[in-house]
Amino acid sequence: MIYQPPTALPLDLLEEEEMQRSLAAHDFGTVFRLARERAGISYSRIAAECDIKPERVGSLARGTGRITTFDKVVQIADALRVPGHMVGLARRPWEAGLPADTHSREIGTNVRRRTVLQAAASAGLAAALPALHQAPAPDHIGSGDVAQLRARTARLRRLDDILGGGDTYRVYLSEYQSTKSLLRTASTTPDTRRSLLSLLAEQAQQAGWAAFDGGRPAEAGSLYEESLAAAREADDGDLLGNGFAFLAYQTADRDEAAVMAAHSCAAITDSAPASVRALLYERMAWACAVANRPADTERALAAAHTALDEQQHGEQQPDWAAWVDRTELDIMTGRCWTELRRPLRAVPVLTKALGRYDDAHARDKALYLSWLADAYLTAGEIEEAAAVTGRALELSSGVASVRPRQRLTPVLAQLGQHRDVPAVRHLLERAAV
Missing domain, CATH: 1.25.40 (Serine Threonine Protein Phosphatase 5, Tetratricopeptide repeat)
Structure with a gap:
């Protein structure tokens, strides 16, 4: 599937005069409604791009409430690529081909280095981000298409090395939503559908991780639960185990977390790659440590070390676990x-x-x-x-x-x-x- 970089709203698809009046009045509720009715952009997608709860987007579109705070106006304008002059703002940085946020606070050599990395990533993000206005989804998905999508997911995962979940959540969520849409609309063979479901589980976990890291625990939990459902349907024990491990990691109840971690390790099969086994056992060790179970902690750590010791040269590791x-x-x-x-x-x-x-x-x-x-x-x-x-x-x-x-x-x-x-x-x- 080919993605287009973000561009200005397709005003030719909308009632231009009404759109301009709404933007000038900061009536984003009308903007959201027109975007859905005329451009086919769902409220959930608008919510993800603009960092607004979906139910809030729907309420605004129905005329309940207004958006008046300056920061939120700027955020929405940049997310929807609305030119600054239409909402009473100066020309936006992205209109000149710059990332939306170019200011930084420099503290020390390593922080400056990270700031440069973040700016570079953000500049690349403008091209990598799935736009609100995607190219039409293909009618049929083959194994080669799934491989390309999986490679794209792996590339985007590298953003997590240098950026926090507050920066990456919408990126990963959009990838997940796109794959979910493909599963609903595109025809596939049974094998390709299973591969696509595994990819969906992987993307849900990555989006859930970013949500957790960015301070959205409820969204994270929901995405992890959806990843479990997709992994079960795909019969992918490795991702099923990882989904339980993620849930255990963010669960506040220590005993419940240990139980979930045990479910995670129970999903390990003889064919599980070494990195997957090590990852699940080390998260089991963490859950046991938090629950003050030292003997169980030591056993799980030993199992994780054994898994890495048994890794064979050239053994293929899934990208989502290769960092272990x-x-x-x-x-x-x-x-x-x-x-x-x-x-x-x-x-x-x-x-x-x-x-x-x-x-x-x-x-x-x-x-x-x-x-x-x-x-x-x-x-x-x-x-x-x-x-x-x-x-x-x-x-x-x-x-x-x-x-x-x-x-x-x-x-x-x-x-x-x-x-x-x-x-x-x-x-x-x-x-x-």
Whole structure:
């Protein structure tokens, strides 16, 4: 399926005068209604592109309520590619071929590096994003088409290396919605349909992960549940297990999370690739650590290490699990020991693993450093905890993810009990700024 880059709204398809009057009055409810009626753009797609709840879009289209805040007007105008002059704004950056958001806050060499990466990704995103106005879906989908879509999904997954879920959620959700539409409308063979369903499960999990990372837990849970349904229909045990693992990871009830993680590992088959087995076992270890089950944690970690040890040269790994390596497993091991309040085990393995972990993965490294800081606090090493927390704060600056701050907030609160230590006092002053 071929996607078109975002362009201005197709005013030739709409009642142009009514559209212009509505835009001038910031009556986006009418804009949304016309977009659906005349251009065939669904409210759910508008909601995803403009970061508005679908029911809110529908209410606005029915004339209930208005959008008046400046930030939201800008966001909608940019998402729909409405020229700035039509809504009382200056010429938008994208009208000149620039990314919509070109300002940045530069703090330190690695943050500047990430800012450049984000700008480059955003510039490429304009071409990669599925537009609101897609080319017509093909009547028939073959195995080659599914392979192309899977390769596109893999390429877009790389955005998660440098951008947070707040930046990527709409991208991944749109991919998922497009594949879901193909399943409804295109003809396929039974084998191709199963492949497309597996891809749908994979995309739902990626979109769910971005939703979770961007502070949308309800949307994440819904997408994970949909991924389970697609994986079951596709008879894809690997993705079924991964769906349970994702649900376990965000479930607040610790015992329930451990049960879900057990379901995840129960889906492992003899044919499961090494990276998939390692991923599911390490997430089982995490669920057990959070539930304060050290023996089960150690067994799951051992199983994950065994899976990687058994990986054969040239064994094909699915892209969604290929990131699991010994460094990631060492980091998970350190995180588990931190949760179990075993700092003498946690600190060495985390320090060594994070020493070889690239700062370009800023969100993840900031998160992992938060566990190292936590372990130092448990060990009573206050100055070390302050230094590591400061590094995590620097890395997390500007990342569109809620998770680093969620992790660092309780760490900062614990450090607040040691304000008499100069390193801590300095850190708290920086954090306040």
